[in-house]
Amino acid sequence: MIDRLQFIKQRFDEVSDLVIQPDIIADQKRYVQLNKEYKELKALTDKGAEYIKAVGNKEEAQEIIADGSDAEMVEMAKMQLEEAKELIPQLEDDIKFMLIPKDPEDAKNVMVEIRAGTGGDEASIFAGDLYRMYTKYCENKGWRTSVVDISEGTSGGFKEVIFEVSGEDVYGTLKFEAGVHRVQRVPQTETQGRIHTSAATVMVLPEAEEFDVHLDMNDVRIDFFCSSGPGGQSVNTTKSAVRMTHIPTGLVAQCQDEKSQHKNKDKATQVLRSRLYEMELAKKQEEDAAKRSSQVSSGDRSAKIRTYNYPQGRVTDHRIGLTIYDLDGVMNGSVQKLIDELQLVNNTEKLKESEVF
Known part of the structure; x- marks a missing residue:
């Protein structure tokens, strides 16, 4: 050595x-x-x-x-x-x-997209809970978060929320959070005390720099529209919100969080570039997955990765069979213990395959 x-x-x-x-x-x-x-x-x-x-x-x-x-x-x-x-x-x-070969994407900032899944209003509320969990976690890590786009639920929470996270080794940490998160609890709207199961999908996209992926603006259709939701007098009066459609792939990105049309356009461009980059990255990950098997999911957004069970106060990560009886702590941003275990399993698998020693 x-x-x-x-x-x-x-x-x-x-x-x-x-x-x-x-x-x-x-x-x-x-x-x-x-x-x-x-x-x-x-x-x-x-x-x-x-x-x-x-x-x-x-x-x-x-x-x-x-x-x-x-x-x-x-x-x-x-x-x-x-x-x-x-x-x-x-x-x-x-x-x-x-000495384990590092994923070149690990040091990148990310776009996190949380979408309510099955479960109606309760799924939207859970998506909001996950958003607060991650923003508290990022705050504890000293990372910066910035909202890109929000679509509010009818009874609280979000149908969809997209936010940017910047800091040190953000993707290498948060990439394990990609997938379907499931919650089991009695919804606020439930009158008979029955436990319901709802879900939300989390996507973690490595932020693409200009030299990572080529985005030809000639292939992009740009639409401007009035913002909706909180924002003061300018809401619904000025077309500051921006929607961008990448014609070759059909990918869509929009931003209405800023009052400035120019700032919204910049954020939407960044989201669109990240989604294009994620498409290419997903292809590469599929090729890599065919070559190697790992206990830790590669981030397949259709894979159920974690269950949050409120009656039992537990969080279970299904990829590594880990259960933690600290639901309140986790939902208040104490996610590191889960991520540490996932990283340990992932690194151990890599170490077995590595030819370093």
């Missing part, structure tokens, strides 16, 4: 020099790629330095113990040896996981 870490340190030094070169900074795409590689290599190099130090401490302690001439030094060396023996395997595991 030390040979591998020395090679990584060498590459880190090369990237450190490249990332400050004026011609690299001027090439936005190349600069973004190298800056991402720099961050990954720095984390690996720092962890590698810890590992090399621990191995050195182990060898030093073994030499002192073998010499045996100073009883006090031998006792100290024995303690140092035990610490190193305990630390080295842990560092090796950390490094192995860090």
Whole structure:
């Protein structure tokens, strides 16, 4: 492993020099790629330095113990040896996981789309609950959220809500949330206390940069219309809302959250670009899925991934058979424990397939 870490340190030094070169900074795409590689290599190099130090401490302690001439030094060396023996395997595991080939999409920001499914008004209310859950989670992570489009339900919640999330490694974290979420509870509208089952679909789209996908505006029909819902005097009086239709694919994106037509157009363009990118990404994921099987769903939007059972106060993730009896905590944004387990299973599967070691 030390040979591998020395090679990584060498590459880190090369990237450190490249990332400050004026011609690299001027090439936005190349600069973004190298800056991402720099961050990954720095984390690996720092962890590698810890590992090399621990191995050195182990060898030093073994030499002192073998010499045996100073009883006090031998006792100290024995303690140092035990610490190193305990630390080295842990560092090796950390490094192995860090060396797993990363999905290039993981560092991207995302568009999250939540749509009410089966269950009528209760499904819309549940979609609203999921939206609040994710916005609280993002707030706890220090990520920024921005609403793109909202279609309100007739009895609360949302028929559909689209919002943007930006921060560090957003897609790599939230991609496990894509799929069908199911809720089991007594709806507010239920008079006889019967438990109903409703569902909402969550889509997590990696945000596409201009150099990720080509969007020819000649292929796009743009319609302007009056906004609906909250927004003050300008609602229903100015055509600030924007709907964009990509004619070759039939994909549609719209935004009416901003008062400015220009800002709505920019947001709708970003959503449309992300949906086009997601189409291409889905094709690639299907090809990858044919080559490898994983316990963690690749994000198939038709797959039932999780059940939120209110009478029992539990959340069950069906992909890995994990049940947590902390429904209130999860619905208040404590989603990390679920995501951590999903990432662990996913990384373990990748590690089995990886040829790193």
